Amino acid sequence: MLFPTLTFGLFFLLVYAVVWAASGSNEWRKILLLVASWAFYGAWDWRFVALLIFSAFVNWAAASLISRSEEEGPRKFWVTAGVIANLAILGFFKYYDFFLEQVGLLLDQFGWHRDLPLLSIILPVGVSFFTFQGMSYMIDVYKRRVPPARLLDMTLLMSFFPHLVAGPIVRASHLIPQFRRAPKLDRGMVTMGILLIVWGLFKKAVVASWLSVNLVDPVFFDPTVRSSTDLIVAAYGYAVQIYCDFSAYSDMAIGIAALLGYRFPINFNQPYRAASLQDFWRRWHISLSSWLRDYLYISLGGNRGGLFYICRNLMITMLLGGIWHGAKWTFLIWGGLHGLVLAAERIWRDVKPEGWRGLPKPIAILLIFHIVLLGWIFFRADSFATAIAYLAGIGKLDMANAIVTPLAVALILLGMAMHFTPPRATRDMAMVLRRANPLLLGLGIGAMILVIDAMRFEGVAPFIYYQF
């Protein structure tokens, strides 16, 4: 069930009506939300609802056992066991076949040909997101950042349908306190939520879907037959597509949760206006980058131990962040590239002679954007060979144009322009619209959705991050 579809719209209207009708009892409200979330997830594959429930139970049980003990030994044992259980779930569904394939290739190198037991495992949608969410809850209980939650709250934390399949990764410390009390709406929250939903719908259904089908997918399918112009424009197109696709999901998730009375954290903040890669990661997929910071980078030692260790920790964090996206070498290269540049930025910060000024901000923004763009080519390519062929094709400097249209250029420019509007524009608009007559606001929202629907590409593709 995809957000920008009528099926989801009808599902949401039903959930909205039932949940607010039951708001006299917060417990019943949460039970209804849980059932709705399982129905939402079950629309992909009912079998994986059991996995979701199992994963929630494992994390709840581990956290309960951790919280019952005051001694460090048993606490450490249960948190370790819980982390291993989570990584086992993730590893089995996401990396088992990839790992065996690599072992098979390695054995072939030595002349040992073996038929390895590949399972062709179906990847449960959103498994990386809900596993990370469960793990962060358990570790937070271990570190005494949050008290243990009730089973109902914990299960709803992991299953809540707005964020279930593609984030944001909402922490227990953020959402569990909201579950404990009956939620209350206010008009500002609702207006902002609705604007985020409409804006997300436009970014996904119009910009991302159009660029994907008409420009990016055909060019990345076989870059060897494309001109340099096509390859360059499609690379920019993918940068806009992935931003519009992923940020649209986050925007809609935040907006949908707001209409149900819950506040999700921000996940994107105009990432392509970053003037350093460090700044980029403060703006792109914020819930993942802060997760990696808090649960991986700091566990590795964080900024302690001198420059070598900081750079090592950065590289490990980004390599694992890359492989989190999927079992492919191209994701590892993408993570490695980001790790290298982050380490280089850190080294430069330490060795830069006093008095040297940095690059002018517009130049720095352009430079960082193009480093990110280079990473996206590896991220999007089916294989390392395809990515290299893509880069070689750009180097041919063949300026023929077979696929670039005025609309493609306009959508790419629009996607980039989104990054240079006033950061608080949507918020300021919501502050004004919350005073509007609800009949007029309803008509306005309906008209905006009508226009978007008239432009949308029929048959919306799944969100890019569903596969992670």
Place this chain on the structure above:
Amino acid sequence: MTVLADADADAAGGSEPVPPPRRVAHADMESPVELPTDEQSRTRPLAWTTTVIAVATLFLFLTNAVSLNGWAAELPPSALSARLIAATQAWEDVTGRIGLGAPRAAVHGAWKKAEAARFGGGEGTAPAQ
């Protein structure tokens, strides 16, 4: 990434004296829907929200019968979906006759022209949808 900014404070291992549970407050957990509230914002918000959603839904039901019919046509074949297709088709005909579908058709037509435009003034075939 954010890791570079403020990682020192939390880098201690788990063997230090146990602190009591504390609230976690990260700047990166701020919610975009958290707006300053005033008296008007808190006045009957559920009724206000429900009215906005109901009016928008009704508006789309009246003006976007094409999409409704398209959605019904993509449902798995069954007796129920066949009745739904017939009903939405009839609704599309009704709204089309009284001109309620015209705004959507106009925007869709303009969008198709933009899709068909090519550099150099030529027109290509609009991508199949």
